[in-house]
């Protein structure tokens with residue numbers, strides 16, 4: 001589990017008091033997630049989700065709060081973000097911004113259960129998000145753009161940080177990094193940036209919530225599409241029925257511009273590189289032991305990268321039916 005900051009019950013009570021809540025009846029750490037420290041909190045007859053943001057600036061948190069507010073007002077399925085007693089969307093705790101969300105009911109599904117029908121629903125949400133982006137006025141560059149990924153890869157040279165699998169993958173990572181220096185420009189707007197299976201909750205076959213907007217930023221829509229196809233449409237290999245359903249769901253909510261179609265293969269490769277590198281980084285560099293940080297297998301993203309390289313742009317367009 002990711003539990004970077006351990007809070008006592010008294011500390012949690014002090015934080016939630018600033019959000020106008022009484023002392024919690026119950027608190028439970030959330031074992032999933034790799035980036036932040038998260039707690040489920042029951043207080044005043046309601047359930048909440050408390051996130052202690054790790055490694056974030058106030059600007060990062062304020063941007064995410066604007067995204068949450070804009071989408072909530074647009075009735076996009078995001079959990080409600082609560083404001084503190086001073087009107088800020090966070091309360092500082094030990095120098096880290098703590099945010100309080102309403103609990104989002106719904107069930108996470110396994111990747112294996114995310115067949116074409118679910119992928120279509122995910123594509124609909126992504127298309128709707130990108131459509132709504134036209135009215136969103138805040139700016140944030142992608143914090144996971146090429147320079148950050150380049151820094152992570154540099155840490156692995158020349159020996160893969162002592163990991164033989166990483167060492168063997170380094171030439172491919174370096175090659176992809178060099179390609180990423182020339183990513184194509186394409187229509188941009190608000191993107192989620194992390195539309196993985198564990199960030200979507202379901203009630204029956206309907207999406208109940210889209211979670212975890214901390215990686216949201218303004219970047220090409222092609223990047224978000226690439227992230228989503230990588231996440232939802234690869235099981236033992238890429239699955240064309242899933243990918244086509246996702247694209248068709250997207251198109252039912254928003255026109256897919258030709259410039260995005262032209263750019264999506266390159267951005268999907270970048271997305272696969274970025275998550276391969278961030279997973280290696282998280283595992284190799286985290287100060288936490290395995291008991292407090294879930295192992296997300298970076299090799300599953302290396303495999304996507306290799307598959308994308310092997311299929312080429314023509315194969316990717318065929319996969320997506322574009």
Ligand SMILES: Nc1ncnc2c1ncn2[C@@H]1O[C@H](COP(=O)(O)OP(=O)(O)O)[C@@H](O)[C@H]1O
Nearest residue numbers: 032033034035036049079101102103104198212
């Ligand atoms: N508002 C919420 N209500 C209920 N569960 C949530 C909420 N936000 C996140 N979660 C749960 O917590 C898990 C970890 O959250 P996540 O945001 O992915 O962690 P991290 O901040 O480390 O990336 C999610 O997979 C989801 O199951």
Ligand SMILES: N[C@@H](CCOP(=O)(O)O)C(=O)O
Nearest residue numbers: 033034035194196212275296
């Ligand atoms: N979704 C990414 C990285 C972040 O994971 P999260 O569970 O903390 O949102 C991955 O799976 O690598």
